[in-house]
Amino acid sequence: MEAVLDPGKVILDEVAALEVERPRIEARIAARMLDFDDLRRRQAEANPNPTAARLEASFSADELAVALHQPTRVVQCRLAAARRVRGRMMVTWEAFGAGRIDTHRISLIASAVDKLRRDNHAIIELDHRVASYAAVHTAAQLKGWLKRFIAKHLPDQAAAKAEKSKRSVWLDHQDDGMSFLHAYIPTADAVLIDAMLTEKAKKLAANDRTLDQKRADVFVAQFRAARDGRSASSRAVIGITVPVASLAGLTDAPGESFDGSFALPAEMVRDLARQPGTLFHRIVTDPLGRILDVTELGRFPSDKLRIAIDIRDGTCQFPTCTKPAMESDKDHHASHPRGPTTGSNLRSLCRRHHRMKTFGITEPTHHLMRNHAASRLEGDIATFLTHTAYAA
Numbered sequence: 001m002e003a004v005l006d007p008g009k010v011i012l013d014e015v016a017a018l019e020v021e022r023p024r025i026e027a028r029i030a031a032r033m034l035d036f037d038d039l040r041r042r043q044a045e046a047n048p049n050p051t052a053a054r055l056e057a058s059f060s061a062d063e064l065a066v067a068l069h070q071p072t073r074v075v076q077c078r079l080a081a082a083r084r085v086r087g088r089m090m091v092t093w094e095a096f097g098a099g100r101i102d103t104h105r106i107s108l109i110a111s112a113v114d115k116l117r118r119d120n121h122a123i124i125e126l127d128h129r130v131a132s133y134a135a136v137h138t139a140a141q142l143k144g145w146l147k148r149f150i151a152k153h154l155p156d157q158a159a160a161k162a163e164k165s166k167r168s169v170w171l172d173h174q175d176d177g178m179s180f181l182h183a184y185i186p187t188a189d190a191v192l193i194d195a196m197l198t199e200k201a202k203k204l205a206a207n208d209r210t211l212d213q214k215r216a217d218v219f220v221a222q223f224r225a226a227r228d229g230r231s232a233s234s235r236a237v238i239g240i241t242v243p244v245a246s247l248a249g250l251t252d253a254p255g256e257s258f259d260g261s262f263a264l265p266a267e268m269v270r271d272l273a274r275q276p277g278t279l280f281h282r283i284v285t286d287p288l289g290r291i292l293d294v295t296e297l298g299r300f301p302s303d304k305l306r307i308a309i310d311i312r313d314g315t316c317q318f319p320t321c322t323k324p325a326m327e328s329d330k331d332h333h334a335s336h337p338r339g340p341t342t343g344s345n346l347r348s349l350c351r352r353h354h355r356m357k358t359f360g361i362t363e364p365t366h367h368l369m370r371n372h373a374a375s376r377l378e379g380d381i382a383t384f385l386t387h388t389a390y391a392a
Contacts, residue, residue, distance in 0.1 A: 020099040020100075021099060022099075022102065023096065023099045023100070023101060023102040023103065024097065024098070024099035026096075026102060026103040027096045027097040027099070028097075030078065030082040030096070030103070030106075031082075031086075031097075033064055033075075033078065033079060033082065034079065034082055034083060034086065036060055036063075036064060037060045037061070037064075037079055037083075039060075040056070040057055040059065040060035040063075041057045041060070043056070044056040044057035049359070051359070052359040052360075052361070055355060055356050055359055055361055056359070056361050059356060059361050059362065060079075061075045061076045061079060062075075062318065062320070062353075062356075062362075064079075065319075065320040066319050066320055069320070070320065071320055071321075071322065072320055072321065077107070078103075078107075080110070081106060081107045081110035081111075082106070082110075084110045084113050084114060085106055085109060085110050085113065088113055088123055088127070089109065089113060089123070089126070089127040089130075090127065091127045091128055091131050092106075092109060092127050092130060092131045092134075094131075095131040095134075095135060100131065100134075100135040101131065101134045101135060104139055105134045105139055105142055108139065108142055108143055108146060109126075109130055109134065109142075109146070111146075112126065112130075112146040112149065112150055113126070115150055115154060116150065116153060116154060119153055119154070122149075122153040122154075125153075126149060129149075130142075130145075130146070130149075133145055164186055166184065167184055167185050167186070168183075168184050169181070169182065169183045169184070169185075170182050173261055173262040176265065177262075177263070177264045177265045177268045179262065197215040197218050197219055198211070198215060200218045201214035201215045201217075201218050202214075204217075204218070239257065239258035239259075239307070239310060239311075239326050240255045240256065240257060240258070240264065240269065240272070241255065241256050241257075241258065241311055242254075242255035242256070242266075242269050242273075246266045246269070246270075247269070247270065247273060249270065251266070252265075252266040252267075253266060254266055254269070255268075255269035255272075257324075258310045258311055258314060258324060258325060258326055259314045259315045259322070259324035259325060259326070260314045260315070261322070261324075299332075299336045299337070299341060300330070300341070301330055301341055301346060305341075305342075305343065305346075306330060308343060309325065309330060309343060309346055309347070309348060310324075310325040310326050310348065311325075312343070313325040313328075313347060313348040315328075315348070316328045316348055316349055316350035316353055317347045317348055317349060317353075318349070318350070318353045318362075321350055321353060323350035325348035327350070328348040328349055328350045328351070328354075329348070329349050329350070329351060329354045330346050330347070330348060331346065331347055331348075331349045331354055331357060332345055332346060333345050333346070333347065
């Protein structure tokens with residue numbers, strides 16, 4: 001009697017085979033990315049200007065970002081991780097190519113190599129041990145294993161100093177006008193802040209708010225000095241566009257940040273608009289409202305024209321760049337004074353991509369550059385900047 005073939009076993013075997021093939025493809029992609037980066041570095045060496053040569057060499061990450069539809073920063077990290085492992089971890093790199101380790105685990109291993117970069121003996125030992133472990137353990141287990149390995153080979157003080165240099169704060173916008181604010185800071189500071197939030201939250205009057213909600217409110221209150229009359233040493237600026245009808249309460253169309261990174265519910269926008277320090281701008285300078293068609297004297301655009309360009313572009317005009325237009329330079333497509341200071345001749349470029357344009361590495365007319373559209377300025381749009389005071 002023939003054995004009955006378990007269809008579930010067939011599917012599991014197929015999934016396992018595909019799971020091996022996936023990291024093999026990832027390894028081939030990583031290798032070719034490095035080949036492309038190496039090629040661009042060699043080509044950049046011919047540039048006699050050292051600054052331009054460095055920019056030209058680094059532009060490979062931007063080109064790859066466009067091809068892969070990923071942020072330049074992500075591509076830079078992928079290149080750095082692959083180069084680190086390929087250059088110093090031969091056994092691990094071979095395991096990657098064979099499909100035993102995937103890209104995520106390679107990035108974890110590369111991070112460990114970076115921390116151990118001054119200890120060649122530790123890196124050699126890591127190379128001979130980590131590949132076999134990573135191949136049969138989860139990423140979380142590998143992360144713990146690497147932490148223990150680093151703790152064993154790297155003095156605590158040096159490790160802490162290296163990690164502290166990476167401290168940062170970043171935003172992650174969510175839906176319904178809410179966002180996460182992440183902070184990567186020393187543990188001692190994080191614990192202190194956490195305890196302070198809890199202590200102050202518990203002192204608030206009893207109501208229907210949970211402790212977590214009170215902690216969040218306390219956190220925000222620390223930076224909203226203008227609301228409780230305390231002196232403020234700094235000011236933050238937020239740019240928002242909203243249909244006039246919504247601002248007047250006739251509709252509930254949401255507001256949108258200049259860079260398009262988040263939207264705010266209509267009621268939240270109206271509440272923000274009522275706050276002191278909010279400055280409104282009507283994007284109208286002629287009877288037809290065509291501010292971008294107006295030609296201004298001088299090299300630098302007026303505040304009103306700059307705001308209109310910020311709204312139109314949203315971000316730096318390099319395709320994968322998300323640097324807000326409000327924080328970017330306003331570049332003349334045709335150089336001033338030959339080129340006029342007008343919307344059609346101006347676009348937002350972050351400082352990095354502006355410098356690349358200046359040195360002739362890329363041009364706004366290049367196929368890599370984004371073609372802006374004026375659609376965000378069509379219709380009856382109100383824009384405002386809210387200057388929010390906060391204590392430093």
